[in-house]
Amino acid sequence: MTASATGQVIEAVDVTRRFGSFTAVDDVSMHVEAGEVVGLLGANGAGKTTLMRMLLGLLPTSEGRTRILGGSPSRARRRRVGYVPQNLGLYRDMTVRENLEFVSATYGSAVPPLPDELSAFARVLVGDLPLGTQRQIAFLAALSHAPEAVLLDEPTSGVDALSRARLWDTIRGQSDAGVGVLVTTHYMQEAQQCDRLLLMAGGRLVAQGSEADVIGSTRALAVRTGDWAAAFAALNASGAAVILDGRAVRVADADRDEIARVLREADVDAEIDAVPATIEERMLVLAREAKAATTG
Numbered sequence: 369m370t371a372s373a374t375g376q377v378i379e380a381v382d383v384t385r386r387f388g389s390f391t392a393v394d395d396v397s398m399h400v401e402a403g404e405v406v407g408l409l410g411a412n413g414a415g416k417t418t419l420m421r422m423l424l425g426l427l428p429t430s431e432g433r434t435r436i437l438g439g440s441p442s443r444a445r446r447r448r449v450g451y452v453p454q455n456l457g458l459y460r461d462m463t464v465r466e467n468l469e470f471v472s473a474t475y476g477s478a479v480p481p482l483p484d485e486l487s488a489f490a491r492v493l494v495g496d497l498p499l500g501t502q503r504q505i506a507f508l509a510a511l512s513h514a515p516e517a518v519l520l521d522e523p524t525s526g527v528d529a530l531s532r533a534r535l536w537d538t539i540r541g542q543s544d545a546g547v548g549v550l551v552t553t554h555y556m557q558e559a560q561q562c563d564r565l566l567l568m569a570g571g572r573l574v575a576q577g578s579e580a581d582v583i584g585s586t587r588a589l590a591v592r593t594g595d596w597a598a599a600f601a602a603l604n605a606s607g608a609a610v611i612l613d614g615r616a617v618r619v620a621d622a623d624r625d626e627i628a629r630v631l632r633e634a635d636v637d638a639e640i641d642a643v644p645a646t647i648e649e650r651m652l653v654l655a656r657e658a659k660a661a662t663t664g
């Protein structure tokens with residue numbers, strides 16, 4: 369194992385990135401250790417992809433520095449890293465086999481064998497495959513040169529449950545082998561599979577730690593009513609942090625009396641229970657706070 373693989377394999381120190389007058393990433397410090405799976409969470413536009421691109425040295429920082437495998441993210445170090453971008457980085461007009469051969473030639477590594485469930489696709493153009501299969505190929509390509517750190521930008525978005533479970537098996541296999549993994553996801557069940565979470569909102573790192581650390585003392589109200597559509601509409605119009613999960617109406621970080629008043633005024637009969645917040649609700653609260661801070 370190299371010296372870098374025993375400690376922090378991915379690191380950002382006081383990193384800011386501006387596009388013109390807009391600050392996409394605002395003074396973020398974070399790290400991933402060897403053997404750790406760290407989940408990077410945040411709403412659309414929170415700054416996750418921008419941070420990842422700076423960590424990889426694909427985008428310069430405006431301030432601060434990033435390090436990968438113990439040094440600046442040079443081309444040489446990037447060769448020891450696996451990256452699956454949101455758009456997968458595959459050639460759609462090349463076959464699966466050709467894509468894997470191309471990646472192997474770039475890294476000077478052996479062409480990875482296709483697992484049984486993918487072997488039938490060797491001669492199929494990547495662009496003709498379902499998204500879930502394309503993601504599995506992108507994983508295989510990104511891991512083919514035995515990287516020491518892996519960065520995955522929404523690796524399972526649009527993927528069915530079985531393929532998602534397979535991809536997570538692969539991620540855990542990597543971390544068990546000592547690889548440090550940074551993964552962005554919108555799926556809260558996946559967040560629970562990470563060793564540690566980082567939450568971004570409005571370009572800032574607003575919470576980190578275990579699921580319990582991130583949720584902290586935030587509570588939610590579960591609104592039980594047959595008239596869930598009217599309840600949701602009234603609460604949403606009142607500016608509450610309301611989430612409709614199926615037919616269940618939940619409000620994060622809200623005052624029970626105030627919510628009862630809004631529902632009463634909307635003629636909605638409901639029972640209201642205080643419950644622990646979920647990560648998603650905590651994210652909603654943090655995103656609203658970040659927005660309020662920037663809009664004054």
Ligand SMILES: Nc1ncnc2c1ncn2[C@@H]1O[C@H](COP(=O)(O)OP(=O)(O)OP(=O)(O)O)[C@@H](O)[C@H]1O
Nearest residue numbers: 387390391392410411412413414415416417418419
């Ligand atoms: N090249 C660019 N020029 C201007 N603005 C940009 C550029 N790249 C990103 N942004 C802006 O920076 C913000 C953060 O974008 P980023 O893609 O990092 O968010 P994200 O958290 O990855 O979102 P998503 O989950 O949608 O991928 C967004 O408001 C985006 O529009």
